[in-house]
Amino acid sequence: MASADTRSAAAAAGPDKSPRKIAGMFDAIARRYDLLNHLLSGGLDLYWRARAVRELRFTGREVLLDVCTGTCDVMLTALKRREAGPRYAVGLDFADAMLRVGQRKVAERGVGAVAPLLRGDAMFLPVATGAADAATIAFGIRNVYDPHAALVDLHRALRPGGRLAILEFAMPTAPWLRALYGWYFRAILPKIGRMLSKHHDAYTYLPESVGTFYRPDEFGAMLTRAGFSGVRAVPLTFGVVYLYVAQA
Ligand SMILES: C[S@@+](CC[C@H](N)C(=O)[O-])C[C@H]1O[C@@H](n2cnc3c(N)ncnc32)[C@H](O)[C@@H]1O
Numbered sequence: 001m002a003s004a005d006t007r008s009a010a011a012a013a014g015p016d017k018s019p020r021k022i023a024g025m026f027d028a029i030a031r032r033y034d035l036l037n038h039l040l041s042g043g044l045d046l047y048w049r050a051r052a053v054r055e056l057r058f059t060g061r062e063v064l065l066d067v068c069t070g071t072c073d074v075m076l077t078a079l080k081r082r083e084a085g086p087r088y089a090v091g092l093d094f095a096d097a098m099l100r101v102g103q104r105k106v107a108e109r110g111v112g113a114v115a116p117l118l119r120g121d122a123m124f125l126p127v128a129t130g131a132a133d134a135a136t137i138a139f140g141i142r143n144v145y146d147p148h149a150a151l152v153d154l155h156r157a158l159r160p161g162g163r164l165a166i167l168e169f170a171m172p173t174a175p176w177l178r179a180l181y182g183w184y185f186r187a188i189l190p191k192i193g194r195m196l197s198k199h200h201d202a203y204t205y206l207p208e209s210v211g212t213f214y215r216p217d218e219f220g221a222m223l224t225r226a227g228f229s230g231v232r233a234v235p236l237t238f239g240v241v242y243l244y245v246a247q248a
Helices: 004-012 019-040 044-054 073-079 096-108 147-157 175-197 202-211 216-225
Strands: 063-067 088-093 117-119 132-138 158-169 229-236 241-247
Touching: 019 044, 019 096, 019 175, 019 202, 044 073, 044 132, 044 158, 044 241, 063 073, 063 147, 073 088, 073 096, 073 132, 088 096, 096 117, 132 147, 147 158, 147 216, 158 216, 175 202, 216 229, 216 241
Parallel strands: 063 088, 063 132, 088 117, 132 158
Antiparallel strands: 158 241, 229 241
16 A cells, blocks of 8 residues: 555646646636536535535534635535524635635525635635634545645634534545446546536546545545544545544
């Protein structure tokens, strides 16, 4: 097995994750992002987000910080049931067009007063120390240039004992599923993604970035190094997605 250090080198050799490139890519696909998410995951993305939100055990009193919020699906999932949701949810992303789609959805659901959106970088959160009771990152940390730096800053933004839930794709380990997944990732997903998003690279970047991201045990260790405790890595849907849960 590769060590975390050799994987870091592999990750560094993976796709370009400079903030300008990543923000530009998400800006370019923002209009079709939700449709492609639901289509390419067969609707499972809705279940994955709801499962992550459930882990945070909201009581109607918390402040949630949703980093890499994109089009705001995680915070809107959390705000759906107000008594079992957060009191207030702040969404942060650096892609302006993604935030604009999110802003429209937030307004349509009538939660604008309790769901402000901030434009900023996950590595430098414009949030006071200990301001959040809970935090989420869904399918975002893989795209961050320095995920360890982002986790350290997220730890700072959470109050002591605050809960964190992160969703991220992983390569399944069962050989039959790995083969099937590899085929879907190489042959099907990029074609559908390119056809509907009209973006040349975004849906080849997706499998490439998943393939070069940290294994669940490595990412769990990174959370611990960033200061989190009680780290759990829960495989969802045969391990194609992992839910990481931890406490600040
Ligand atoms: C795959 S989307 C996920 C969006 C949303 N969380 C969801 O569940 O659909 C990844 C998002 O992360 C954002 N992102 C990536 N790196 C970021 C960073 N360093 N700072 C802020 N946002 C970032 C992108 O702009 C994009 O909107």
